C-alpha cells in the first residue's frame with residue numbers, strides 16, 4: 001500500500017479544476033494502456049464539484065466515454081431518482097451529458113429496486129456485480145480500479161464508513177449495508193476498506209475549512225477504526241487533493 005501524498009491548491013474551485021484535469025489524464029492513460037478505464041465515484045460536495053469541473057473542461061473530449069466503467073464507493077439507500085442519491089447528483093453534475101455506455105454505469109441499488117428495501121441484499125448484489133467484473137488476477141473480488149475517489153467527511157468518514165461503526169472493521173466482504181449512519185440518510189451501502197485498497201490509485205478529496213480537523217487527524221497517523229479515511233490507501237498511489245482551507249491544520253513542513 002502506498003503512503004499518502006498531498007497536493008494543496010489555493011481554493012476549492014481550483015482544486016476541482018485540477019482534480020478534473022488529473023482524472024482526464026488518468027482515464028486517457030488507462031485507456032491507452034489497457035483499452036478501458038475504471039473509476040469509482042464519490043458523492044458529496046467535493047466529488048460533485050470535480051464532476052462539474054470535468055464537464056466544463058474542453059479536454060473531456062479526450063476521454064473515450066464508451067470505454068469507461070463507473071462504479072460508486074457508496075450510496076444513500078433511497079428510492080431511484082431521489083435527489084439525495086449519489087448517482088442522481090452525479091448524473092446531474094456530469095453523467096447525463098457525456099456519451100457513456102449505460103451498461104458500464106454501475107450504480108448501487110435503490111431502496112425501491114427489484115431487491116426491495118433489504119440493504120444487505122442490495123449490498124450483496126453489488127458485491128456480486130463487482131466480483132463478476134473482477135479478473136482472475138484480482139484477488140480482492142473487485143476489479144483493479146484505475147482511480148477510486150473518496151470525499152472526506154468532517155468526521156473523517158469516507159464512502160459510508162463512519163468512525164466507530166462496524167462497517168469500517170469489515171475484512172471479509174467487499175460491500176456492506178450500513179445502518180444508523182450519523183449523517184442522513186441513516187441507511188447506506190458502502191465499499192469496505194479491503195475493496196477500496198484494491199484500487200491502483202485512491203484520491204481523497206478534501207476542500208473547505210470544515211475538513212481541516214479531519215485531515216489533520218487522519219494525516220497525523222490516526223487508527224482507521226476511529227478515523228476511516230486513514231485506512232483508504234491505493235496500491236500505487238494515495239493522493240490527498242486539498243485546498244488551503246482543508247490543509248490549514250496540517251504541520252507547516254508538509
Ligand SMILES: O=C1O[C@H](COP(=O)(O)O)[C@@H](O)[C@H](O)[C@H]1O
Pocket residue numbers: 042043044045046047074075076086150151152153154158159160183
Ligand atoms: O454522505 C456522503 O458524504 C461524503 C462526504 O461528503 P461531503 O459533502 O462532506 O464532501 C461523501 O464522500 C459520500 O460519498 C457521501 O455519501
